[in-house]
Amino acid sequence: MSKLKFAMYWAASCGGCEISLLNIGEDILAVDAAFDIVFWPCAADFKYKDVQGYPDGYIDLCLFNGAIRNSENEEMAHLLRRKSKTLVAFGSCAYEGCIPGLSNLTTKAATLRAAYSDSYSGDESRTVLPQPVTQVPEGELHIPLFYETVRALDQVVPVDYIMPGCPPESHQIAAVVKAIISGAELPKPGGTVIGAGQVAVCEECPLAKNVKQITRFYRPYELVPEPGLCLLEQGLLCMGPATRSGCGALCPRVNMRCEGCYGPLDGQDQGARILSAVASVVNVGKAGEGEAEMEAAIEAAMETLADPAGTFYRFSMAHSLLQRTRF
Amino acid sequence: MDEPFQPVIVGFLCNWCSYRAADLAGTARIHYAPTMRPIRVMCTARIEPEFVLKALREGADGVMIAGCHPGECHYVEGNIKALRRFKLLKLLLRQLGVEDERVQLVWAAASEGKQLAEAVDRMTEQIRPLGPLRWKQTVLAAAEVGG
Numbered sequence: 001m002s003k004l005k006f007a008m009y010w011a012a013s014c015g016g017c018e019i020s021l022l023n024i025g026e027d028i029l030a031v032d033a034a035f036d037i038v039f040w041p042c043a044a045d046f047k048y049k050d051v052q053g054y055p056d057g058y059i060d061l062c063l064f065n066g067a068i069r070n071s072e073n074e075e076m077a078h079l080l081r082r083k084s085k086t087l088v089a090f091g092s093c094a095y096e097g098c099i100p101g102l103s104n105l106t107t108k109a110a111t112l113r114a115a116y117s118d119s120y121s122g123d124e125s126r127t128v129l130p131q132p133v134t135q136v137p138e139g140e141l142h143i144p145l146f147y148e149t150v151r152a153l154d155q156v157v158p159v160d161y162i163m164p165g166c167p168p169e170s171h172q173i174a175a176v177v178k179a180i181i182s183g184a185e186l187p188k189p190g191g192t193v194i195g196a197g198q199v200a201v202c203e204e205c206p207l208a209k210n211v212k213q214i215t216r217f218y219r220p221y222e223l224v225p226e227p228g229l230c231l232l233e234q235g236l237l238c239m240g241p242a243t244r245s246g247c248g249a250l251c252p253r254v255n256m257r258c259e260g261c262y263g264p265l266d267g268q269d270q271g272a273r274i275l276s277a278v279a280s281v282v283n284v285g286k287a288g289e290g291e292a293e294m295e296a297a298i299e300a301a302m303e304t305l306a307d308p309a310g311t312f313y314r315f316s317m318a319h320s321l322l323q324r325t326r327f
Numbered sequence: 328m329d330e331p332f333q334p335v336i337v338g339f340l341c342n343w344c345s346y347r348a349a350d351l352a353g354t355a356r357i358h359y360a361p362t363m364r365p366i367r368v369m370c371t372a373r374i375e376p377e378f379v380l381k382a383l384r385e386g387a388d389g390v391m392i393a394g395c396h397p398g399e400c401h402y403v404e405g406n407i408k409a410l411r412r413f414k415l416l417k418l419l420l421r422q423l424g425v426e427d428e429r430v431q432l433v434w435a436a437a438s439e440g441k442q443l444a445e446a447v448d449r450m451t452e453q454i455r456p457l458g459p460l461r462w463k464q465t466v467l468a469a470a471e472v473g474g
């Protein structure tokens with residue numbers, strides 16, 4: 001029997017997803033035995049034109065990681081959709097924008113300024129912004145167009161499955177890959193989440209909740225949390241209540257707040273959900289105090305949150321209800 | 328003559344007070360701006376921040392949350408929960424470029440039809456100079472063309 005055809009591609013991402021796949025240990029041998037790699041820029045030398053030459057639907061499984069941030073990402077999304085039977089939005093960037101998506105909280109111009117002229121390592125007198133087209137003696141050079149807004153893969157092409165995580169956990173990847181190889185029936189495709197849980201991270205978290213209320217929040221470096229107790233109730237902005245399980249609550253297990261990398265639960269907006277959870281732990285002052293005192297106490301606590309939008313939507317900004325800031 | 332811009336304000340009104348206040352404003356034939364689309368909820372605590380974001384995304388120019396005065400919530404302190412969410416939601420919306428005037432929290436008891444009507448009038452006047460929000464047609468449409 002001929003092997004299944006496998007592709008993996010990175011768009012706007014950090015490369016961690018590629019590592020996470022290689023990190024599945026000896027199961028990678030099973031991947032090699034079952035699949036022929038037909039495109040994987042990180043690991044094998046295929047060119048875009050090779051992919052263009054494949055018949056439509058030639059690739060059995062394509063893991064697409066990375067968000068859509070420029071015209072090259074977008075072209076590759078369309079190309080790989082056409083050439084793949086099963087397209088997986090692999091990891092948080094492809095699923096929901098992830099860290100690249102945070103630039104939706106600002107503008108393209110500000111992003112380019114931060115990268116090319118305001119950075120400490122740059123020489124401001126020589127700032128050159130990337131130009132889509134440049135004339136050189138040899139002719140015209142083209143580079144991809146940088147977009148105003150970062151989008152998730154499923155905002156550009158339909159995806160069959162979504163594997164959340166930044167990056168997806170190795171045991172989850174291994175389980176999914178093995179299921180595919182064994183021919184086991186996967187859930188119905190159509191943007192379906194696989195390789196993750198159906199409850200919030202809190203449900204898998206061993207730390208104790210005591211319905212404690214707080215008067216201020218701390219950034220991680222400002223507080224050494226008490227072991228064994230819920231981090232959110234100690235004032236660390238743990239995203240556990242608004243985040244999909246699947247990692248086994250890795251971060252709170254070692255006293256680090258969950259940053260939210262598995263994204264929201266089905267049909268939820270992660271930022272809106274964590275907002276409710278955060279609001280519920282804020283102390284409103286002593287009973288019997290006036291409305292003005294109560295409001296002041298609430299405001300004082302909320303003001304200790306450094307960057308609500310960037311924290312609540314650290315991973316899911318591009319896929320959130322409002323998707324980007326207005327300017 | 329140019330018609331003044333009539334903002335669309337989605338109003339989430341608590342069943343026990345502000346919805347009745349709106350009813351009273353009607354039966355008392357109080358004249359006020361026809362800009363608020365009331366949605367009845369059992370308590371302001373029922374209003375998930377998602378409702379507000381969704382209203383703004385789907386075409387509202389503003390959202391009014393109206394409920395019982397502190398101390399008078401039918402479910403004891405649902406409105407205090409709403410107040411805490413509201414304060415944080417404002418910080419979030421500011422970062423997303425939504426002006427403060429567009430999302431407001433109002434307390435109106437069942438007998439305060441006049442106060443509710445005045446709040447709608449006031450909010451309408453405050454949103455007018457800001458113009459339409461049109462989140463889908465402007466913010467999201469720009470994202471779609473990759474621009």
Ligand code: SF4
Nearest residue numbers: 202205230231238240
């Ligand atoms: S909020 Fe965080 S620390 Fe608290 S129970 Fe949930 S996951 Fe654990």
Ligand code: SF4
Nearest residue numbers: 247251258259260261
């Ligand atoms: S605890 Fe949260 S941030 Fe940590 S791996 Fe799990 S989902 Fe990601």
Ligand code: FES
Nearest residue numbers: 341370394400401
């Ligand atoms: S019942 Fe009116 S605000 Fe709770």
